[in-house]
Amino acid sequence: MKIKYIYYLLLLSGVFTTYAQNEDVKKVNHDFELELESEYRYFYDDALFEDQKDHFPSFAIRPEYAIDWNKGYESINFKGFFRLDVDDERTHWDIRELYYQKAKNNWEFSLGLKKVYWGVTESNHLVDIINQTDAVETFDGEEKLGQPMAQFTWITQNLGTFDFFYLPYHRKRTFAGEKGRLRFPVVIDKEDLQYESSAEEWRQDIAFRWKHYFDIVDIGVSHFYGTGREPLFDFDATGNINAFYPVINQTGLELQITHDAFLWKLESIYRNADAQDFFALVAGLEYTFSNIDGNGLDIGLLGEYLYDERDELALNALQNDLFFGSRIAFNDTQDTSILIGGITDLESDSTIFSLEASRRFGSSWTAEVEARIFNNIDQNELILSNFREDSFFRISISKYF
Numbered sequence: 001m002k003i004k005y006i007y008y009l010l011l012l013s014g015v016f017t018t019y020a021q022n023e024d025v026k027k028v029n030h031d032f033e034l035e036l037e038s039e040y041r042y043f044y045d046d047a048l049f050e051d052q053k054d055h056f057p058s059f060a061i062r063p064e065y066a067i068d069w070n071k072g073y074e075s076i077n078f079k080g081f082f083r084l085d086v087d088d089e090r091t092h093w094d095i096r097e098l099y100y101q102k103a104k105n106n107w108e109f110s111l112g113l114k115k116v117y118w119g120v121t122e123s124n125h126l127v128d129i130i131n132q133t134d135a136v137e138t139f140d141g142e143e144k145l146g147q148p149m150a151q152f153t154w155i156t157q158n159l160g161t162f163d164f165f166y167l168p169y170h171r172k173r174t175f176a177g178e179k180g181r182l183r184f185p186v187v188i189d190k191e192d193l194q195y196e197s198s199a200e201e202w203r204q205d206i207a208f209r210w211k212h213y214f215d216i217v218d219i220g221v222s223h224f225y226g227t228g229r230e231p232l233f234d235f236d237a238t239g240n241i242n243a244f245y246p247v248i249n250q251t252g253l254e255l256q257i258t259h260d261a262f263l264w265k266l267e268s269i270y271r272n273a274d275a276q277d278f279f280a281l282v283a284g285l286e287y288t289f290s291n292i293d294g295n296g297l298d299i300g301l302l303g304e305y306l307y308d309e310r311d312e313l314a315l316n317a318l319q320n321d322l323f324f325g326s327r328i329a330f331n332d333t334q335d336t337s338i339l340i341g342g343i344t345d346l347e348s349d350s351t352i353f354s355l356e357a358s359r360r361f362g363s364s365w366t367a368e369v370e371a372r373i374f375n376n377i378d379q380n381e382l383i384l385s386n387f388r389e390d391s392f393f394r395i396s397i398s399k400y401f
Helices: 003-023
Strands: 029-043 055-069 074-085 092-104 107-114 147-155 161-167 205-214 217-227 232-235 241-245 247-259 262-272 277-289 298-308 320-329 337-345 351-361 365-375 392-400
Touching: 277 320
Parallel strands: none
Antiparallel strands: 029 055, 029 392, 055 074, 074 092, 092 107, 107 147, 147 161, 161 205, 205 217, 217 247, 232 241, 247 262, 262 277, 277 298, 298 320, 320 337, 337 351, 351 365, 365 392
16 A cells, blocks of 8 residues: 555544544543464475475564544544564555544444455355455455445434445555465566556445345345456466456345354355456355353354356365354353364365364463365366465464553
8 A cells, every 4th residue: 555545544543633632632532452463383294386484483463542532423443463474475564444433323434444344154255345355364364454445334224224335445465475385386476466447556446235134134235346356367378377456346145044043144246347257155054052061162063055157267266165164162251262164175175174263361362273274185276276285283372452
């Protein structure tokens, strides 16, 4: 993101802060939090490409600050991020959020950098398109970059909630560097990726979402028109990779039905672009056995089917796959939780196993463990085959202030 744009946002936040304090200092509330994280990732298979490393110690800082006034109806919110890593491309910083928000009656307005999440499924979030993925931070795509936006939300009692987005700036995805794992044979410099639009990153994009509930049914319908967050990749005969960000129209549907201990889930999209049209969906269910041991232990069983018309060229490599897993929540004072699962390709033997677990220690420490195992990856998988030797184990310890 260009420095002048960040400067403008910081200046804007300063103006609002001054305004808030001048209105009534006694009614201004401040909240500051800081997370310091020490992380270690170990890739135990021999690297597939030259110069790739096996051991990746790193350190991350996540500060958060919020100020609100006018009885909480107006606020400024900030979330920052910085990581220092062996991989130069994974050493990066980001303003995850820095926005002004005002709420009044049945509407809300936000202006600045913000993170917005859409979706209901576990294995893949197809409809979640507002924010760019922080691809060097996590493998599963859960981490997102802050998106410059103006958001207006209109909340009605009978018709549901309507969200309107104006997105003035596109942020490029960063890929692993020369030393990094989970990368392609050719190191991709994000600055080499071009745009279909002549306005490049300054193309003015828009999005809309409607969400509502009917008894046991929660539904969301969205549409995005602008520069896509996923680049289109073209692998030529010499092994070089050409990529660009297309202008797309994407219509999305989210559906969740809650019936007793069952959650039935569906996400589907249709994406239209000059270079590529396709349909994709994720559909499945989650069943939870509650309070099994009488002390709050919950065990959820998950199963989802994933389909993508792009076939092997799907950037997420999930084109005709089955996800299975289990979510275990101990509901104890340490907030212990475990998520285990796997995704298997129904047309080959390619399988990815995963483990995520976390536990709090004391009042201000948290430990997390993650493992990803790539098993018997088919070399015809144009995307995933590049990661077939990148099974890894990660542990992190965080201190909160």
